[in-house]
Amino acid sequence: MNKVETFRAPFDPAVLFKTVFLAIVAIFVLVPLLATLLGGFKSLGELRVNPFGLPQHWAWQNYADILFSGRYWQLLRNSLIISTLTVVLTLIVASMAAFTFAHVRFYGSSMLLSYLTLGLLFPAATAVLPLFIKVRDLGLLDTYFGVALPQVAFSLAMSVLLLRRFFKDIPYELLEAALVDGCSYIKFFRYVTLPLSRPILATVGTITFVNSWNAYLLPLVMLNTDALYPWPLGIMVYQGEYSSEWHLILAFITLTILPTIILFLLAQKHIVAGLTSGAVKG
Amino acid sequence: MARPIASSPAMGVSPASLSTRAVGGPSWDGRFTVLILFLPPALLLFTLFVVLPIGEAAWYSGFNWNGFGRPTHWIGFDNYRFVLETRAFWLALRNNGLIIAVSLCVQLPLALTLALMLAERFRGAVALRMLFFMPYILAEIATGLIFSFVYDGDYGLVASIWRSFGAEPPHLLASTDTAMLAVLIVIVWKYFGFHMMLFIAALQSIDKSLIEAARIDGATRSQSLRHIVIPLLYPTIRLSVFFAIVGSLQLFDLVMPLTRGGPADSSNTMVSFLYNNGISRMRVGYGSAIGVILFVICVTFAFTYKRWFMRDE
Numbered sequence: 001m002n003k004v005e006t007f008r009a010p011f012d013p014a015v016l017f018k019t020v021f022l023a024i025v026a027i028f029v030l031v032p033l034l035a036t037l038l039g040g041f042k043s044l045g046e047l048r049v050n051p052f053g054l055p056q057h058w059a060w061q062n063y064a065d066i067l068f069s070g071r072y073w074q075l076l077r078n079s080l081i082i083s084t085l086t087v088v089l090t091l092i093v094a095s096m097a098a099f100t101f102a103h104v105r106f107y108g109s110s111m112l113l114s115y116l117t118l119g120l121l122f123p124a125a126t127a128v129l130p131l132f133i134k135v136r137d138l139g140l141l142d143t144y145f146g147v148a149l150p151q152v153a154f155s156l157a158m159s160v161l162l163l164r165r166f167f168k169d170i171p172y173e174l175l176e177a178a179l180v181d182g183c184s185y186i187k188f189f190r191y192v193t194l195p196l197s198r199p200i201l202a203t204v205g206t207i208t209f210v211n212s213w214n215a216y217l218l219p220l221v222m223l224n225t226d227a228l229y230p231w232p233l234g235i236m237v238y239q240g241e242y243s244s245e246w247h248l249i250l251a252f253i254t255l256t257i258l259p260t261i262i263l264f265l266l267a268q269k270h271i272v273a274g275l276t277s278g279a280v281k282g
Numbered sequence: 283m284a285r286p287i288a289s290s291p292a293m294g295v296s297p298a299s300l301s302t303r304a305v306g307g308p309s310w311d312g313r314f315t316v317l318i319l320f321l322p323p324a325l326l327l328f329t330l331f332v333v334l335p336i337g338e339a340a341w342y343s344g345f346n347w348n349g350f351g352r353p354t355h356w357i358g359f360d361n362y363r364f365v366l367e368t369r370a371f372w373l374a375l376r377n378n379g380l381i382i383a384v385s386l387c388v389q390l391p392l393a394l395t396l397a398l399m400l401a402e403r404f405r406g407a408v409a410l411r412m413l414f415f416m417p418y419i420l421a422e423i424a425t426g427l428i429f430s431f432v433y434d435g436d437y438g439l440v441a442s443i444w445r446s447f448g449a450e451p452p453h454l455l456a457s458t459d460t461a462m463l464a465v466l467i468v469i470v471w472k473y474f475g476f477h478m479m480l481f482i483a484a485l486q487s488i489d490k491s492l493i494e495a496a497r498i499d500g501a502t503r504s505q506s507l508r509h510i511v512i513p514l515l516y517p518t519i520r521l522s523v524f525f526a527i528v529g530s531l532q533l534f535d536l537v538m539p540l541t542r543g544g545p546a547d548s549s550n551t552m553v554s555f556l557y558n559n560g561i562s563r564m565r566v567g568y569g570s571a572i573g574v575i576l577f578v579i580c581v582t583f584a585f586t587y588k589r590w591f592m593r594d595e
Contacts, residue, residue, distance in 0.1 A: 018399050022410060025396065028471065029413055035439055036428050044437075051442045097324035104313050116324065119332050121584045123532050125553040126573035127335035129566055130342060133349060134335060153331035156324055185316040214421035216535040217553075221561060232423040236539060239427055246437045249427065257424045264419045268412065271419070275476070276483035 040251030047247050062251040072255060074227065075234035078144075079213055082230050085148040086212040087205050090155050094204065095197070097156070098163035099189050103175055113164075119157030124217065132221050146222045147230075151212050159204045162277060166200040167193060199270075203277070206263075206270040213260065231256045336577060343570040353567070361571035370547035371572070374555040377462055378531055381551070384466045385473070385526040393474045393522070394515075397481030398507070411482065415475040422472070426539030429468045430455060433540075458548040461541050465549050468536060473529070477522045484518035485511070520591045527587075531580055552576050 031052075039047055040062050041055040050056070066072050101113050131150055132141075140146035170193060178188045194201070216232045223229060226237065235256050242248050264271065343361050345353035365371050396414060400407050417425065432439045433454045441451035454460045488511065496506040534553035537543055543550035543558055550558070552572065560569015 021395070022399060025392075026410060026413060029417060029475075031439065032428050032432050032471070033416070036431065039431065047437050051437065051439050093323045093327060096320035100316055100320045104316050106313065106317055112321070112325065116328055119328060121528075121581055122332060122336060123553075123573075123576050123580045125532060125534065125556055126339050126577040127332060128556075129349075129560055129569045129573060130335035130338035131331060132561070133566070134331070134338075149327065150331045153327040156328050156332075160324065179312065185312045186319070189316075189320075210419065214423070214535075216421070216423050216538070217557070232421050232535075235423060235427065239539070244434075244436070246431055246434065250431060253424055253427050257420055260419060260421065260424075261416070264416070272415075272479060272483075275479060 036250050037254050039247060040254045042247050044245060044247045047250075059247065062247055063255065066248075066252055066255055071234070071238075072252070075229060075231040075256070076259065078228055078234075079230035079232075082144050082147050082151075082219070083209050083212040085144055086151045086155070087209045089148065089152045090159055090208045091201060091205055093152065094156055094159035095163050095194065095201065096189070098160045098167055099193055101160065102164045102167035102170075103172070104185070113160075116160055117157045119154065120161075124154055128217060128221055131218075135222055141222060142224050142228060144228070147215075147219050148212075150218055150222075151215065155208045155211065159208065162204055162274065163197070163200060165277075166197055170196055199273075202267070203270040203274040206267040207274040210260070210263070210271065213263075339570040339573045339577070342566050343574050345567045347566045349564045349566045357567070361567045362575070364568060365571050365575065370550060371552075371555060373547050374543075374550040374552045377549060378533070378551050380462065380466065381469060381530040381533055382527050384470060385530050386523060389470050389474045390477055390519070390522055390526060392470070393477035394481055394519075396474070396478045397485060398511075400478070401482050401485035411479070415479055417472045418476040418479075420472070422535030423539050425468065425472050426536050429464070429471075430540050433464055455541050456545055458545050461545060461549040465537060465540055468540065469530075469533070472536065473526075477526070480518055480522055480525075481515065484515055488514050517592075524584075524587055524592070527583060528580060531576065531583070552579075 035051060038053075038055060039051070041058045041060070042050070043057070043059055046056060097116070101109060127150075135141055135146045135150070138146075140149070174192065175185075175188055178192065179185070213230075214232065215230070219230050219233050223233065226234075229237065235252060238252050239249050342353060344356055344358055346355040346357045346360075347353040400411050400414075420428075431437065435441050435451050435453035435456070438451075440454065444451035452460065454464045492510055492514075493506050496510055501509070532553055533551045534557065537549060537551055537554045538557075541549040543554040547555070553576070556569055556572040556576070559565060560572055
């Protein structure tokens with residue numbers, strides 16, 4: 001991260017312009033977020049007269065009621081189960097496929113890889129109606145797997161691409177030497193490739209997790225029981241029930257995006273890495 | 283360095299021919315085991331849950347079918363005719379066009395400007411990057427709900443600004459004139475940070491000596507920007523445009539909490555139109571026809587774009 005340009009002039013109109021511009025964008029981003037957080041601490045009446053400022057009386061009760069309600073935790077639990085299933089399955093299935101594409105030469109390899117990566121172009125919405133019928137026929141409607149399996153399938157294209165490129169960088173000589181010493185491909189995969197690939201596994205895992213955690217359309221179609229709803233569905237229902245009691249809805253929104261923000265701060269490196277390496281395809 | 287496996291003639295290698303190589307060298311059997319154990323799960327899941335459903339969408343689109351039992355009432359291309367005769371479909375298509383236009387004309391220039399500012403190192407640059415990227419991390423549903431509060435005519439931020447001027451606040455999301463505009467603003471808010479991060483990553487991988495050399499040769503800041511930095515960013519810009527368009531075509535989650543496509547279909551996207559007509563009423567044939575139209579648009583765009591603009595990538 002070297003400097004692209006350096007300015008040492010005491011006053012530079014460019015710097016002033018830049019500062020003002022950045023400040024405006026920062027306000028544009030921050031205000032809705034802060035208003036949501038603070039709105040959850042207000043009463044409905046105060047929200048109406050004082051939507052921007054700090055609360056006059058901090059209504060901790062709004063947050064406490066939600067945290068002690070059980071409903072909030074159930075939504076988080078459902079989301080956690082679905083996302084974890086999706087991540088674990090994606091990592092297993094995608095890393096095995098990526099390993100094969102990276103290190104095993106066979107007829108049709110590149111054709112199969114192109115087939116799989118076509119998935120990057122397909123709009124999920126096209127598949128969603130037939131997917132509903134298929135999941136129903138498989139008896140998976142209203143189950144966590146009914147949501148997780150299609151999510152795994154849709155995340156495979158990107159995951160396999162990212163993992164394969166990383167696996168290819170593991171020196172071929174290492175595999176060769178291991179094979180000569182009587183190690184099998186599978187053992188090599190298990191004891192060399194996977195441990196060496198922790199950073200990229202973390203990246204793919206984080207991206208898959210965030211996508212699954214935030215997903216709406218697939219759970220909406222596949223789940224009918226409130227008790228199974230992940231949080232994006234649950235919060236829509238909540239908003240419907242409390243339609244104009246914005247102080248409660250804002251507190252609920254804040255509490256549901258909190259895990260996302262914590263995850264982002266923890267895994268920020270992996271998210272950005274996945275974003276940029278996924279973008280600049282090789 | 284010779285690669286035994288790479289140099290062997292792919293499939294038809296017998297273990298015997300390999301045994302003439304180094305003792306205990308890689309054998310075909312090992313590869314075969316990996317192939318039959320490691321590939322099928324991915325291929326099976328992908329085929330079953332991605333490729334087949336898309337094929338089935340094409341098949342179902344020929345039926346008048348509510349999703350129960352088996353489809354029997356074949357009506358050929360009538361579903362497509364019904365879709366294309368619906369005014370709401372063209373509205374949705376127009377809205378997707380608007381989203382693309384705003385993404386390309388507002389969002390990307392904004393992202394590029396910010397990236398150029400924030401790729402330099404100064405105090406607060408990293409914090410600002412994270413802040414601008416934050417909306418992208420939030421779920422579309424949460425974003426939509428936050429903004430339905432912002433736009434709320436009684437309690438929202440926009441309303442209170444209106445009131446401070448002594449005017450009666452509008453219900454932006456409830457009016458056919460303003461609903462789509464309100465959605466477009468949220469789209470910019472949510473996604474500009476993503477493109478900014480792409481540009482920052484690209485800027486940081488630019489070889490600084492190029493710019494220094496230009497400076498020494500007397501290029502001004504804006505000259506080096508125009509003639510060196512921006513051209514070096516072209517691959518990323520092309521990619522960003524690609525993501526922006528593909529993403530715009532598939533937008534759904536953000537529309538639902540804001541307007542559900544309303545009022546009077548004025549803020550539908552193709553996917554929310556598909557959802558409102560195909561899925562919530564289980565008109566499988568009709569919905570599938572919308573899905574197939576979306577598919578054709580996306581795939582045609584992707585291949586054309588790749589052929590024309592991303593040949594070298």
